[in-house]
Amino acid sequence: MNFLFKKYLLFVLFYVPFYVSGQIGISNTAPNNNPTHLIQNILTGSGVAVSNISFTGNNQQIGYFANGTSIGMQEGIVMTSGYALGADLGGNPAAGNFPGVTCQNNPGTICNDLYLVANSVPPLIGQGFSVSDINDACILEFDFVPESDTLTFKYCFGSEEYLTWINSSYNDVFGFFISGPGINGPYSSPPGFPNGSQNIAIVPNSNPPLPITISSINPGINSQYYNSGNVTISYNGYTDVFTAMAIVQPCETYHIRLAIADGSDYYLDSGVFLEANSFSSPSVNISAFGTALGVDTLDIACNTTIDLESQLSGNYNILWNTGATTDVINVGAGIYYFSVSYGNGNSCVLFSDTVVVNEISTLNINVDDSTDASCNGGSDASIDITVTGGTPGYTYSWSNGSTSEDLSGIPAGSYSVVVSDATGCIEILNNIIVGEASGLTPTTLITSNYSGEHISC
Known part of the structure; x- marks a missing residue:
């Protein structure tokens, strides 16, 4: 050359x-x-x-x-x-x-x-x-x-x-x-x-x-x-x-x-x-309902369940802290751990994480109306509530022992109520306040009724 x-x-x-x-x-x-x-x-x-x-x-x-x-x-x-x-x-x-x-x-x-x-x-x-x-x-x-x-x-x-x-x-x-x-x-x-x-x-x-x-x-x-x-x-x-x-x-x-x-x-x-970034080995993806878990926190309605699903492709194994080894598990509220390893007896953990499933109530309690006691020490106050959501067949437990939906003939004070639906989901509403009508004041003018009877408030 x-x-x-x-x-x-x-x-x-x-x-x-x-x-x-x-x-x-x-x-x-x-x-x-x-x-x-x-x-x-x-x-x-x-x-x-x-x-x-x-x-x-x-x-x-x-x-x-x-x-x-x-x-x-x-x-x-x-x-x-x-x-x-x-x-x-x-x-x-x-x-x-x-x-x-x-x-x-x-x-x-x-x-x-x-x-x-x-x-x-x-x-x-x-x-x-x-x-x-x-x-x-x-x-x-x-x-x-x-x-x-x-x-x-x-x-x-x-x-x-x-x-x-x-x-x-x-x-x-x-x-x-x-x-x-x-x-x-x-x-x-x-x-x-x-x-x-x-x-x-x-x-x-x-x-x-x-x-x-x-x-x-x-x-x-x-x-x-x-x-x-x-x-x-x-x-x-x-x-x-x-x-x-x-x-x-x-x-x-x-x-x-x-x-x-x-x-x-x-x-x-x-x-x-x-x-750039091309030297790689495809990683494993874990998801719930097909959506990758980033925050690893899910909310579900009370007394319901959710499917946690792995989208694994290839020869992989998954192990949940429940003992399950299937790609999909059905769970209620709780904390779940899982790990992913390669199949064929290779126990190397490729991916692990924690999923927190929170239970969120769908019951709603609204106070429609309340009336104060008409007089100091009176017992004619009332509370009217409406419950929506959940599964109908509601039960009520008031702080005064009542089990009715609404309260009537009650004295002034602070009340709370626990509502349960037919599935056992509960919702609590605290600090429902009813007052009482005010009594005499220094500016009250009293005049004779000319009958000789006592008057009171």
């Missing part, structure tokens, strides 16, 4: 300016050059817990991108085999040169895995080229624990090697290598994960699985997934947005290595964009 010719291309690319609005924006300043920040706060979505984050490479190779509508993802993280800022329009993607990671002869390393992936492509597409070494590797890796049996995340690959260097030794390469319970693969894995790893960066529906490189997706092969470079990024071509997927075991620990590198030289870089 003529390196002088490639360097000439680099010179031209560097000095041709582009000034177009709407381009993808990339940030490589703190905290957007921090691997932990990029993984925990940008890439990770719901249903996964990540830990033990590490990075191999130069932190100028990673960053945060936004305004990525043109490539099919609004925002996320970018990993490159050069400078991350070079993927931005107007940058210099070919200028990234981070030599010293040439490791195809070191079995058991991630760079050797990339070397194996790059050289697995030619025979799968009927070509005879080979990649001599791996350079400028950029590797993000971490442990994660999924909540469900599936892991997914979205990504897009782009390269300055398009289209001049397809089917050549300059076959830039990337891979997503996952290891953990239930996974066996031909690639290396870290200590604690003894069964190797699998690469899940694969051309969709390819059989046998075909890794994604500039030589496996281009106008001549798998062209339906290829897009020519546009005015919003510096790469000459890029793929559609793909979804990486792996079948996993809930609540078990897995390890993933996201890696990209130059093939055979240090020039004309490539990058992979990973969508």
